[in-house]
Structure formats: structure tokens, C-alpha cells
Amino acid sequence: MAAAAARTVGSGVVLPRSVTFVTGNAKKLEEVRAILGQSIPFQSLKLDLPELQGEPEDISKEKARIAAKEVNGPVLVEDTCLCFNALKGLPGPYIKWFLQKIGHEGLNNLLMAYEDKTAYAMCIFSLALGPNAEPMTFIGKTQGRIVPARGPNDFGWDPIFQPHGYDQTYAEMPKEEKHKISHRGKALELVKLHFAEARYTFQTDSTT
Numbered sequence: 420m421a422a423a424a425a426r427t428v429g430s431g432v433v434l435p436r437s438v439t440f441v442t443g444n445a446k447k448l449e450e451v452r453a454i455l456g457q458s459i460p461f462q463s464l465k466l467d468l469p470e471l472q473g474e475p476e477d478i479s480k481e482k483a484r485i486a487a488k489e490v491n492g493p494v495l496v497e498d499t500c501l502c503f504n505a506l507k508g509l510p511g512p513y514i515k516w517f518l519q520k521i522g523h524e525g526l527n528n529l530l531m532a533y534e535d536k537t538a539y540a541m542c543i544f545s546l547a548l549g550p551n552a553e554p555m556t557f558i559g560k561t562q563g564r565i566v567p568a569r570g571p572n573d574f575g576w577d578p579i580f581q582p583h584g585y586d587q588t589y590a591e592m593p594k595e596e597k598h599k600i601s602h603r604g605k606a607l608e609l610v611k612l613h614f615a616e617a618r619y620t621f622q623t624d625s626t627t
């Protein structure tokens with residue numbers, strides 16, 4: 420197997436192979452593909468990584484550390500939070516389990532006792548260049564509010580999140596428009612910027 424560690428040659432960092440985006444969520448992968456296009460060479464691996472409890476950034480970083488060990492190479496992962504301001508940021512990283520158990524209506528009901536229905540969607544990408552490298556994080560946030568579900572129900576909590584300045588929920592928006600303002604789109608812009616600045620090169624089989 421190719422060396423797992425990143426090394427520096429001349430002015431650039433050489434990665435042993437292209438970055439593997441690790442996720443158990445096919446929809447996330449679809450969005451990442453659509454947003455990154457050809458800008459960063461990456462492959463994907465479907466794996467449900469264990470998730471810590473704790474602060475969102477630590478959860479994302481720990482996913483990257485575990486993924487880099489699994490893959491034995493450079494990885495990109497992300498963790499998504501939906502944070503209700505009235506609930507001091509909860510459900511946050513636990514939104515997946517809240518959504519599974521109580522659904523869109525239950526999530527709206529959580530806010531029944533509060534006038535403040537505002538929320539933000541947050542996406543934290545973590546890039547680990549190898550199994551022993553400290554992950555770097557890239558954070559995208561989009562402010563909005565929680566509304567009764569509207570629009571197609573094919574991606575998580577999209578139907579109940581209406582970004583500020585829009586009449587439509589994420590689910591109702593055309594995909595390209597959503598990606599321009601979404602938490603995932605913003606975070607991936609930072610990832611792209613990092614790749615442009617770092618100018619990684621990838622070792623191919625012919626050079627090993």
C-alpha cells in the first residue's frame with residue numbers, strides 16, 4: 420500500500436493519493452459532488468463513522484481522525500448541525516437522532532414554547548492529510564428559521580429550514596441556488612480556497 424503520510428517536496432505538499440470523502444449519507448455525497456465539481460480530486464467511501472458527543476468542531480475532527488486511520492490516507496469528512504437559538508444551539512450535532520425520532524413536526528413543536536424560531540445550519544468539514552495529522556476544519560453557517568415543512572421530503576430537515584432573506588425552504592429552492600447560500604456550500608468554498616492555496620499534488624501509482 421502507498422505511504423499514508425503527506426510529505427513536503429519543494430514548495431508543495433505531496434499526498435499519497437487523492438482525498439477520500441467519507442460519509443454514510445448518499446445525499447451529502449451528492450451535494451459535495453455537485454458543489455466541488457472537478458475542483459478537487461476526490462473519491463468517496465461509504466462508511467458510518469462513530470460520532471463523539473460534545474462540541475460540533477470536536478465531533479467533526481474526531482470523525483476525520485477515525486476516517487484517516489480506516490483509509491490510511493488523506494480524508495475529508497463533515498458533520499452537520501441544526502442549531503435552534505431558543506434552545507442555545509440544540510439539537511445541534513444531535514439533529515440526526517432528533518429528526519429520526521420526532522420528525523419535522525416534532526422539531527417544530529420543540530419551539531412551540533418560544534417566540535424565537537430562528538436557527539442556523541452549520542456544516543463543519545475536517546480534512547486530515549493522513550492518520551497521524553491533526554485535522555483542519557472549515558466551517559459554513561447559514562442563518563434562518565424553523566417553519567412547518569414545505570417542499571420535497573428527500574433530504575433530512577431541508578423542508579423545515581427557511582434561510583433568512585428567502586421565501587422558500589431549502590427543500591423548495593432550486594439546488595444551485597441552495598448550494599450558493601447553504602452551510603455546506605459556504606464550508607466547501609473554504610475547502611476549495613485551502614486546496615488552491617496549499618497546491619497539494621497527488622502521488623500517482625507510476626511515481627511509487
Ligand SMILES: Nc1ncnc2c1ncn2[C@H]1C[C@H](O)[C@@H](COP(=O)(O)OP(=O)(O)OP(=O)(O)O)O1
Pocket residue numbers: 441442443444447466467468470497498499500514515516518574575576577589603
Ligand atoms: N443540507 C442538509 N439539509 C438537510 N438535512 C441535512 C443536510 N445535511 C445533513 N442533513 C441531515 C442528515 C442527518 O440526519 C443530519 C446530519 O447528521 P450527520 O451526522 O452530519 O450526517 P450523517 O450521519 O447522515 O452522515 P455522516 O456519515 O457523514 O455522518 O442532518
Ligand SMILES: [Mg+2]
Pocket residue numbers: 470515
Ligand atoms: Mg453522522
